[in-house]
Amino acid sequence: MSEKRPTIYDVARVAGVSRSLVSLVLRGSDKVSDASREAVETAIAELGYRPSRAASELASGRTETIAVLIDDYANTWFVDLLRGLEGELARDGYRVSVVDTAGATDTEALRRSVDALLSLRADAIVVARDLPPSLTGRTLTTAVAPPLVVAGTRLDMPEGVDGVANDDAAGARLVAEHLLALGHRRIGHLAVAGGAGAARRASFVAAVAAGGGEVIVVEHDGAATEAEGRAAALGLLRAHPELTAVFGANDLMAIGVLGAARELGIRVPEQLSVAGYDSTEIAASGVIDLTTVDDRSYDMGVEVGRMVRDLVGGRPAAGERRVLEPTLIPRGTTGPARRL
Amino acid sequence: MSEKRPTIYDVARVAGVSRSLVSLVLRGSDKVSDASREAVETAIAELGYRPSRAASELASGRTETIAVLIDDYANTWFVDLLRGLEGELARDGYRVSVVDTAGATDTEALRRSVDALLSLRADAIVVARDLPPSLTGRTLTTAVAPPLVVAGTRLDMPEGVDGVANDDAAGARLVAEHLLALGHRRIGHLAVAGGAGAARRASFVAAVAAGGGEVIVVEHDGAATEAEGRAAALGLLRAHPELTAVFGANDLMAIGVLGAARELGIRVPEQLSVAGYDSTEIAASGVIDLTTVDDRSYDMGVEVGRMVRDLVGGRPAAGERRVLEPTLIPRGTTGPARRL
Numbered sequence: 001m002s003e004k005r006p007t008i009y010d011v012a013r014v015a016g017v018s019r020s021l022v023s024l025v026l027r028g029s030d031k032v033s034d035a036s037r038e039a040v041e042t043a044i045a046e047l048g049y050r051p052s053r054a055a056s057e058l059a060s061g062r063t064e065t066i067a068v069l070i071d072d073y074a075n076t077w078f079v080d081l082l083r084g085l086e087g088e089l090a091r092d093g094y095r096v097s098v099v100d101t102a103g104a105t106d107t108e109a110l111r112r113s114v115d116a117l118l119s120l121r122a123d124a125i126v127v128a129r130d131l132p133p134s135l136t137g138r139t140l141t142t143a144v145a146p147p148l149v150v151a152g153t154r155l156d157m158p159e160g161v162d163g164v165a166n167d168d169a170a171g172a173r174l175v176a177e178h179l180l181a182l183g184h185r186r187i188g189h190l191a192v193a194g195g196a197g198a199a200r201r202a203s204f205v206a207a208v209a210a211g212g213g214e215v216i217v218v219e220h221d222g223a224a225t226e227a228e229g230r231a232a233a234l235g236l237l238r239a240h241p242e243l244t245a246v247f248g249a250n251d252l253m254a255i256g257v258l259g260a261a262r263e264l265g266i267r268v269p270e271q272l273s274v275a276g277y278d279s280t281e282i283a284a285s286g287v288i289d290l291t292t293v294d295d296r297s298y299d300m301g302v303e304v305g306r307m308v309r310d311l312v313g314g315r316p317a318a319g320e321r322r323v324l325e326p327t328l329i330p331r332g333t334t335g336p337a338r339r340l
Numbered sequence: 341m342s343e344k345r346p347t348i349y350d351v352a353r354v355a356g357v358s359r360s361l362v363s364l365v366l367r368g369s370d371k372v373s374d375a376s377r378e379a380v381e382t383a384i385a386e387l388g389y390r391p392s393r394a395a396s397e398l399a400s401g402r403t404e405t406i407a408v409l410i411d412d413y414a415n416t417w418f419v420d421l422l423r424g425l426e427g428e429l430a431r432d433g434y435r436v437s438v439v440d441t442a443g444a445t446d447t448e449a450l451r452r453s454v455d456a457l458l459s460l461r462a463d464a465i466v467v468a469r470d471l472p473p474s475l476t477g478r479t480l481t482t483a484v485a486p487p488l489v490v491a492g493t494r495l496d497m498p499e500g501v502d503g504v505a506n507d508d509a510a511g512a513r514l515v516a517e518h519l520l521a522l523g524h525r526r527i528g529h530l531a532v533a534g535g536a537g538a539a540r541r542a543s544f545v546a547a548v549a550a551g552g553g554e555v556i557v558v559e560h561d562g563a564a565t566e567a568e569g570r571a572a573a574l575g576l577l578r579a580h581p582e583l584t585a586v587f588g589a590n591d592l593m594a595i596g597v598l599g600a601a602r603e604l605g606i607r608v609p610e611q612l613s614v615a616g617y618d619s620t621e622i623a624a625s626g627v628i629d630l631t632t633v634d635d636r637s638y639d640m641g642v643e644v645g646r647m648v649r650d651l652v653g654g655r656p657a658a659g660e661r662r663v664l665e666p667t668l669i670p671r672g673t674t675g676p677a678r679r680l
Binding site: 041042044045048063064065067073074076078079082083086087090095096097098099100102103112113115116119120121133134135145225226227230255256258259260262263281282284285286287288289 | 566
C-alpha cells in the first residue's frame with residue numbers, strides 16, 4: 001500500500017487533456033470525442049487509476065453495493081431476482097454482490113454467512129432465504145446494520161421488515177387446478193423446508209383435496225437439490241405406483257423427479273405428469289421442458305430494488321409486504337392422467 | 341448510525357455471565373454449558389450485537405472476504421470452484437462473495453463490474469472469466485488493489501499474475517478420442533469466446549483431424565447459454581445432417597444441443613452423440629445424463645484458496661500457473677456412431 005495512488009490529475013497529465021475532460025469521460029458523457037476518450041481510457045489503464053468511488057465512499061460512508069444472501073448458487077431461481085434488482089438500481093449506480101449459505105448446516109455457520117454479508121458494508125442487504133429469527137431479527141435490523149429487504153415468502157419475518165414475495169399459495173393452487181383439470185387425482189408432492197415450501201405445500205394439499213383428489217407428501221428438510229428430488233422421487237414412485245403426477249416444490253426437485261421417472265422406465269408425461277416451481281432457465285430448456293410456476297423473480301427483484309432505494313433514501317422500514325401474482329407455465333411434462 | 345453499538349460487555353451484562361465466557365461462546369468453545377451458551381446467544385440476538393470482526397477489520401484493514409468475479413450466475417460451473425475455495429479458506433476465517441458480469445456487454449460495463457468487485461474491499465480477488473487486458477492488467481494489479489488470482493484458462497493474462505486452470509486442451513482431446521473411439525468422424529462443435537473456449541476448440545479440431553475425422557465449428561461470441569446453444573445447434577443440425585456427434589464448449593451449450601435434437605426428432609445417443617464440458621450438477625441429473633469433462637473446478641478452488649492465502653500472507657505475485665488434469669465422464673448422451 002506504499003505506492004502513491006494515481007489521481008485524476010495524473011490521468012489528465014498522461015492523457016494530455018484537462019482534468020474536467022477526464023471527469024466527463026468518467027461520467028460517460030457523450031460530449032467527448034472518440035480520440036480524447038481513448039486517450040483518457042489508455043491513461044487510466046496505464047496508471048491503474050480507479051475513479052474516486054473509493055474516496056467518495058470513504059467520505060459518504062456508502063459503498064453503493066447491495067449484498068444479497070441466497071441459499072445455494074446451484075439453485076438458480078435467484079438469478080432473475082438479481083437481474084431485476086440490477087436493472088432497477090443500475091441508474092442509481094448500485095452494484096450487487098452475493099453470498100450463499102449452501103455450506104451452512106447449523107445456526108452458527110449461518111451466523112458466519114450473515115457476518116460475511118455484513119462485512120461487505122453494503123448500503124442495503126437483501127435476504128432471499130429463511131433465517132432463524134435470531135439472525136433476521138436484531139442482528140440484521142439493529143442500527144449498526146444497513147437497511148434490510150426480505151425477498152420471497154419467509155418464516156419468522158421480524159415485524160417491521162419490508163419484503164416482496166410471490167403468492168406461493170396461489171402458485172401452488174394453479175398447479176393443483178392444472179393437474180386436476182388433466183384428470184389427476186392421486187398426486188405426489190415433494191415438499192421443502194422454509195416459508196415458501198410450507199405455503200406451497202399447504203395450499204397444494206388443500207386445493208387438490210377440494211377437487212376430490214389426494215396428495216402423498218414427502219417431507220424434505222435438507223437442501224432442495226436435483227439429487228435430493230431424485231432420491232425422494234425414487235422412494236415415492238416405488239411405494240406409490242398409483243400416482244399419476246408429482247409436484248416438486250421447486251424446479252430442481254422436479255428435475256430430480258424426471259430423472260427418477262427415467263430410471264424407473266416411467267414415461268413423462270404419458271405415464272406421469274411432473275410440475276415444478278420457479279420458472280428457472282434450465283426448466284425452459286428444450287430437453288427438460290418442465291411445466292412450472294413463474295414466481296415473478298425478475299419483478300420481485302425490481303420491487304426489492306425500489307424498496308432498497310426508498311430505505312437508503314431515508315424512508316424508515318415500515319413492515320411493508322408486497323405480493324406478486326404468479327402464473328402457470330404449462331409445458332411438455334404435464335398431460336392427461338393415464339387410466340389406471 | 342447514532343445509536344450506540346452494543347459491546348461484548350453489554351452482552352455479558354444482559355446474559356448475566358462474565359465477559360470471558362461470552363468470548364468463549366463467540367470462539368465456539370466446547371467448554372461452555374448449554375445454558376450459558378443459550379443465555380449468551382439470546383443476549384446477542386436481543387442486543388443485535390455483532391462480534392468485533394468489524395472493529396478488528398477497521399484496525400487491521402482486512403475484511404476477511406474473498407471477492408470472486410464470474411461470467412453469469414446462470415452458468416453454474418463456478419459453483420464447485422466456490423465450494424473448493426470456501427473449503428480451503430474456511431479455517432482461515434475467510435468468506436466468499438460473488439459479483440457477476442452477465443449484464444456487461446461492453447468494456448465500460450465490465451469496468452463497472454470490476455469497480456463493484458473492488459468496492460467490496462476484499463482481501464483478495466479471484467477473476468474467473470476473461471477480461472480485457474486494461475481491466476485484468478493494472479486496474480486490478482496496481483498497488484491500491486488487493487492480491488489477484490485468475491481461475492481458468494484466460495486470454496491476455498498479464499504477466500506476473502498467479503492462476504490455476506484445468507488443461508482445456510487435454511480435456512477437449514479426451515472428448516475427441518472418446519467420440520473417435522465410438523466411430524464418429526463427422527462432428528460438430530459449438531465454440532465459445534474466451535481463453536477456455538479457444539483452447540478447447542483448437543485442441544478438439546486438431547485431435548479429431550489427427551484421428552481422420554472432420555469438425556464443423558460454429559463460432560459463438562455471445563453468452564454461452566442453453567438458449568444460444570439450442571439456437572446454434574438447430575442451425576448446425578439442419579445444415580449438416582451428416583453429423584453424428586456434437587461437442588458443446590460447455591455443459592449449458594451441450595444441453596442446448598439436446599433440446600435442439602429433441603425439437604428436430606433426432607434421438608440421443610442413437611442418432612446423435614452429445615458431449616459438454618464442466619461437469620456441472622445439472623449435467624449429472626438423471627434426465628440430462630450428459631457426457632462431459634470434469635474440469636476439476638472444486639480442486640481449482642482449493643488451489644486458488646492456497647494461492648490466496650500465500651498472497652495475503654505476503655508472498656509477492658510470481659506469475660505462477662498451476663494446471664490440473666481434467667477427466668472424461670462418459671454418460672448416456674454418447675454412443676456408437678450411427679451408420680449413415
